[in-house]
Amino acid sequence: MGNSYAGQLKTTRFEEVLHNSIEASLRSNNLVPRPIFSQLYLEAEQKLNSLEGGSRVDNEEEEEEGEGGLETSSPPNPYQLPPAPEGCCTTDGFCQAGKDLRLVSISSEPIDVPTGFLLVGAKAPSLPEHLLVCAVDKRFLPDDNGHNALLGFSGNCVGCGKKGFCYFTEFSNHINLKLTTQPKKQKHLKYYLVRNAQGALTKGPLICWKGSEFRSRQNSASTCSSSPFPPLESAGAVAALPSEPVLGATSGLPVGAQQAGPACDQALVTAAAAPAVFNGKGSPKHQQPAKHSLLALPRPSALGVLSNSGPPKKRHKGWSPESPSAPDGTCPPGGGHRAKSEGAGMSCVAPAGLGGPASVTLPVVASGEPVSVPDNLLTICKAKPVIFKGHGTFPYLCGNLNDVVVSPLLHACYQNSQSLSRAYEQYGASVQPISEEMQLLLTVYYLVQLAADQVPLMEDLEQIFLRSWRESHLTEIRQCQQAPPPPYALGPGLVAPVTSAQLPWLAGLAASSCNDSVHVIECASSLAEGLAEMFRLLIEGKLAKTNYVVIICACRNATIDSCIAVTGKYQARILSESLLSPAEYQREVHYELVTGQVDSLGAFFSTFCPEGDIDLLLDKFHQENQGHISSSLTVSSVTNAAALDVSGAPVCASYHLEPRGVGPFQLAVAQKLLSHVCSIADSSTQNLDLGSFEKVDFLICIPPSEVTYQQTVFHVWHSGVLLELGLEKEPMTKQRVEQYVLKLDAEAQTKFKAFVQNSFQNPHTLFVLIHDHAHWDLVSSAVHNLYSQSDPTVGLVDRLLNCREVKEAPNIVTLHVTSFPYALQTQHTLISPYNEIHWPVSYSNGVDLYQESKKYFGLSEFIESTLSGHSLPLLRYDSSFEAMVTALGKRFPRLHSAVIRTFVLVQHYAAAMMAVSGLPQMKNHTSVETLEITQNLLNSPKQCPCGHGFMVLLRVPCSPLAAVAYERLAHVRARLALEEHFEIILGSPSSGITVGKHFVKQLKMWQKIEDAEWRPQTYLELEGLPCILIFSGIDPHGESLPRSLRYCDLRLINSSCLVRTALEQELGLAAYFVSSEMPLEKGARNEALESDGEKLSSTDNEDEEPGAEGSPSEKRSPARRERSRSHDSASSSLSSRASGSMLGGSEPLAHPGPPLGEQAASPTPCGSVEDSRMLGERQGPRVSQGAPAAAVSGHSPGPPPPPSQRSLQVVVTPSSSSSPAGPPPPQPTAGPLLPQAPPCAMTKASRQPPVVFLPKLVYDMVLATDSSGLPKAASLLPAPSVMWTSSFRPLLSKTMTSTEQSLYYRQWTVPRPSHMDYGSRAEGRPDGFHPRRLLLSGPPQIGKTGAYLQFLSILSRMLIRLTEVDVYDEEEINIDLQEESDWRYLQLTDPWPDLELFRKMPFDYVIHDPKYEDASLICSHQQSVKSEDRGMSRKPEDLYVRRQTARMRLSKYAAYNTYHHCEQCHQYMGFHPRYQLYESTLHAFAFSYSMLGEEIQLHFIIPKSKEHHFVFSQPGGQLESMRLPLVTDKSHECIKSPTFTPTTGRHEHGLFNLYHAMDGASHLHVLVVKEYEMAIYKKYWPNHIMLVLPSIFNSAGVGAAHFLIKELSYHNLELERSRQEELGIKPQDIWPFIVISDDSCVMWNAVDVDCAGERGRDFSWSERSVSLKHIMQHIEASPNITHYALIGLRKWASKTRQSQVREPFSHCHVHDFIILNVDLTQNVQYNQNRFTCDDVDFNLRLHSAGLLLCRFNRFSVMKKQIAVGGHRSFHITSKVSDSSVAIVPAQYICAPDSKHTFLAAPAQLLLEKFLQYHSPRFFPLSLKNRSHPVLSVDCYLNLGSQISVCYVSSRPHSLNASCAELKFSGLLLYLCDSFVGASFLKKFHFLKGATLCVICQDRNSLRQTVVRLELEDEWQFRLRDEFQTANAKEDRPLFFLTGRHI
16 A cells, blocks of 8 residues: 555565664663664665575474475375275265264264263364364373373274274274375364353364464465365355355455455354354354355455465475365455456345445454454444454454454465465475564564555565565575585574564564554463454554554464454555455445435535535525626636637637647557567468458457547547448448447447357458457456346456457457556466567667657656656645545544545535635635646636636546536536536446537537537547546546646545556546657746646645645655656656556657647647547647747638548647736747737646646555665556466566566466456467467557557558569560461461461461560561661669569469468468478489480479379389379369479479469479478478479579479380380370479469451450469360470460450460470470570470470460569679679670689579670671571570571471571571581571681580581681680680681
8 A cells, every 4th residue: 555665675684683683672771772674674775795594493393293394395205095994984074984973963963982081173184174073082182281191092983983093093094084194193183072052062172282283374275275166156155055064264264255245244244243152162053154255256455465375385284285276366265355347246235224235344263262342343443443364373253243354365475475486496495484473573564664644565565575585595595506505504693583482572672663553462372362452452542543453372382373453544444445346345335325324424514614504605605696707707808819710709829620640659559560460470370361361340349438439439430441441431421430349338249249240251351359448347257157147248358359259260360459458468368478569669778769749648757757856746645635534534434435535525626616716715625736726727718718728537436426526516516606617527437428508519619510419429529628527437448538638636546446457547547648849847847837826826725734735845855856867767767667658658649748848739649549639630830938929829720621520639739838827928029919819728738748636545656666666556466357476476677678577477477267368278279379369558548549540551451462463564575576477377266276277387486475575586587577676675683673563463263372371271281280291201213314424313302192193112112103194084173284393592482382273173283493492492381292403403594494304204204104004005195294384473364255257357355364273174175285295375464465365376485384295395305504595495496396386375374573582593793702893794704714703603604694795795797687697506595685596406307497598697506516517507698797606615625616517617716716604614614716707
């Protein structure tokens, strides 16, 4: 609660300090010793020094009894039960003879007890709630002092009567105790049994065994843990109670729990108070309800949340490991845990006749004498004492139980602090938990140092225990880390631990210095004695100054019993109220209002006024002044100086409309969201297939607040996102926009079902489900099942957003958006830490990351303003208000403090209004702060020509109290005739805004709204309206407030609810944007003076209220000032960093001006639900501090925007820096002399964030910092619906980023049973995370809504982009050079070519493929000679850049790369449902090829799923062949031709997924890859067959791949023919075709033609996308298909001419996608050395061999532009590693034997590239000389676009173009074989001066070729004309010789 100690344990060991202190105090003359606490908790910054010490010595008796051991470090030896005799009974609670021994069953039966025997109760671990009745010889039992018990045992069974058991082991077996440890009578015989007044047997006193007292804390834990409670049991389920009473100490269970009000509690009241007790023991039937007393949801309290989970750590050996552990938080089940939204509907409302709201918290039931609570306790004490159970057993309470509260929180804290976390288990037995004595002593020291206005916090106590434990064990831990310590070694300086005998004296000593604020009571026999003593002292008034009473009973044995009572009126009230849930709090307040309990408070207030009742004074004032008050104070006094607009109405220069925009922060966050969605899609888990979505739809879920709803609808409407996503069209109506925003109220289910249904029906739409304000309502739907009748909205979020349909829908992505994500960051969260997006920080290492004109002003900056000592802080508290509340709290102890605070504050506001309106005597009845607020509120409209004022936010969380406040203030305002001066608005989540007509008219005038029906629906639309907004509701629901908010009055927030989320949520209301252009300090100083001036001028009673702002010494103390930190360091002191804004970065959104400065506000607006203070604004002119105000007033606002785009918000521009009270500044002489408008109040409001008033308790909590400088508030429990996993946890650190904080909470918090994530771990996923769920967190009001709406826009754009692809779109080249022939294929409608007709078609030598635009023209005698100049060739680097592309939408038949994931493709791609890659096997396949002169060995990688395509030898499994179909096969679901795709460098981007392209048809697809790329291709394409080329081809080009594909296919054809011939199939019937496809073929199209009229004169056509299956099956069905050698398709172009598709077939070159007949082309090979143009070369050789090439013009292929891989994989670099000089093509060749730099590239590539760019150097006559081309023999090499070639084949009988008339300008002989002879060359004629180029593998063969071809006869050679490629000798360069024709 607000304690602000900043201390740390010093380095000295605690025991040393303790003993030194005692010794010093005994020797000292000073009566008051120095408190030990002050020695321990000093020097916050000091680091731990190394300590020396050994392991602790425990009580020897405890060691002997085996009870002190730490369970984790010394597990007990397992005890083996002997097997039970055959056929006997083994039921728990019955003896082996089958007789019932349970006390509850036989309590009233007569039992024969032999003389000398006593009845005792034995505890069985398996039945912790029962006692088993035994008869034991009393000689073997101890006396009252624990002595004189004989060793051994003698007992009888009272069930079956069997006597004479001489061993307890034997007896325990007989009565079925079923022990897991060695049976000992001391441990298992617990109680004497006695008869009560009715003669029934009941549990009596404990059996006092020597040295092993009964520790009820373990028993209670065991009781809890062995009967786990259902997490959510109906509060009123009395009927469901079991029949057995609860026996044993159920001390962990509060009898009333803290759930005030269920009807069943009345039964408990009477039960616990019943007088029928005997020997101090309550009758069992009265104890029965204890177990089930309201197993309500655990809830956090002001004392933090601590729960005992599982087995006790200081172990009783009687605890059974088998007994199930209670779930965390159910033991103690009702503890002071407060569940925020869970409280609603948790407990039934008490009937009005039962005497109040029944906020009775009944005492914890335990053994011991009953203690009677005095009847008049509350009347005398003025507060209900809160008793915290500590160690040991707690007595019964009876009597006036309404006036005390008992809580198990401290007990739980002690237990948690004794359970070491796993982190410390490694240190073994030497590391013991902190002892009970030390715990209690430290607690006393903690209480002693608390100030009178501070409240104890469990988190503080936990940290004290942790630090003390760490210090005392530092040496042991260090030793364990270095080497194992010797057994029993005592380190030097070891101090003996505190014993229980010393404890009371030491505690008293510690408390002696605290002026009796802590009183220690030591009792001799039991706690009951001490409690009775405390009640007596309270009644006698002797504890008036005492805040805490510590009761210690340390007499019996070695253990202690203790409890701590909080008796201070302030502390007790806060702690008891903190135990109420929000629902109970509201209910109690409502009850007090309804029953009239508050009337006494009203009567008391009416005595305040000197003239009598305030209402009488008001009535008198009203009558006296009626008619005399100016009806328009606002404008009349200032109109003369105001600027006037055209119509004569006053204009305020500070009020401007501004356009909306998206700031850089929001854009950055939107892009981060997008990248997270993409990473989900890119992961291998297949959870999101972005490629399958065509559009985006969304639904925004918000809490049930009407204002938030309207605000969100407005943002969505004006962001334009609906138009951008194509969901709506202009003009949009509000009703349409509302379809996309869902208010989570009772009607939400229908709309949500429609959303889910829509997602089912539209699988290709990506639905984004946005859960805004996501920390609200995290209640599990299991709670709804219990309480659905009382509140249908309980658990609604869980039922809707976590329903199975949403979780499993593959097209729904859920985005949680919140400022307080902590409850979604637990160990069980569904959101992966990788899917969290945090708002970015604005500064990193001093660099501003996002240039913004605005700086976000959040919690850290508010705290910073209190630390810099130069101005009034923006966070304040009102000491006079707090003092009055405290005084009234003592006077009215039965009223809830919220009622008192509200009545006092309303009274203050009423008195202040009266004081300002002309009743100055009322100033003494209000506080300085309230008077300042009211005075400024009433005066602000007078200072503006238009009457603009500011807003005062009055936060009243309790709705009934808000209504009371509204009525009272409205009444006072009416009596004072101020109705038109300011508005009072009651803001409730469930209803809209109601504003009076007068003010609506003003707002419409200011915002230039013409609509007669317009009414403000959001708080943002109240910009500039002077008003008090009474803001009710337990939690804010994301409502944004206007920038005219000047005061944020949070004095009434529920200060007892100290949870981080709740605190930050309330403070987030004031978050703001300020201009970041001026230094803060400069403006701040002026602002401080101005504010002070106002304050001083507004009141005359400062001297009466010295503490109004806290004492001057406190405010100006060095501790507060420390140093004036720079504004940038605000982030470091922050707690809002936790909420995601490290420095609360500058935000796109729209908030105004500097915090304390005189700056221009120039907000950047944006839409955000909770976010912007402005929904859209246009940049106003900025005015620096000294600028003339006239410049502003002279600015005329622009024309109003159209209504549909109307901006809600306005921005204020300062018009003067003067104080309202002071004179205007002198007019600068240089400025234009225009009339000056007075300063508008909005100017000031917009220049700085609002002033926030807090309760003192919260103020202290927010400003206190821990040792690291982190605000204390940040280390509180993060959210009410979660709990800490351990008190042994590190503290949050100030330097943690949002991500680190998230990981911290994910490690150290777990959800409570009522939290919707509680059961999420059991849902099957191994990691528990939902794959399509994201979390966006950022500080409140920073612009998150604008960010996620922007995200939707860019996501939609990306999806559209994902469904598009850039394809090459180039017209065919050389159309004008078509072969001149009369022969055309004129059968326009033929689906297939007619073989006879086709054979008559001439071959078109000209290349038309646009990718060969830079290639040499091929001449033939039939071409017309036109257009000699083909233009300039392109630079090599431009080739890729300048190719034309078109963006096309992917069809459903497209081929895809590895990024495509869809349901249908999963198996095709090889992703098994379990996400494991398919197995595949490697097979070698060898065949010999004579041209290479060696055997070629290829490797196939064949996935298991594809093995059916191959034939394997049996046995052995050797690969024999690839199966081929028959020519006669007619299957519609299968493609006959195997497809081969050579690829390099495109493992990610190659289009190898042909599933959709083949329309699901069965096909064989083989990827042809280089050996070094095999692994990467296999990783990306695990289910594809790979053909791996031999390593010698690693540096080869595409020619090698084509060559090997063709040769392998022919070899396989031969194998298949021979295999199938054995089956009776003819060789010619085997299918001979294969497909060779580029890896960039993306889509295929077909042309539909309509040929009407004679010879198709009226020809029309259209193109459509078709599947590759359609094309392949059409071509494969062609008649006579085996007569064609090569079949291809046209390349697609958007400007395809009619002439290109008019003829269905062409006899010409084919490229990119070819269907090759390997049988016909057996003797024509691809050139395996080629890198470029190998397809042209192959086409020419095929034609010259007399084979047919057919292109289907009615089919086209689209090729995707892929920027990586392919021919770009080849880089030509120097072999000299350090050479960075670029290599140009001219350097690719050099003279032989020269010292030229050699290049690291294949010789063939260098040759081809050199000839492409520099062939004119060899063939000068050929340049642009198409009439005289270069004669190229047996090969086609690209000599560049300006040189033409004529291809001839030297093979006999080959078809060649007629060259008789041609004279050639050059001759190119490339690696010519024996077919080229001298006689062959002599057939051709050359021009004089024509040049020759002969290319050979080496210099020797070059000379031989010259001789063999007799070249020297006609060609002249010179020595200097010999060249080689620039390769080293080992790289086998190519050599060439050039010569001239003679």
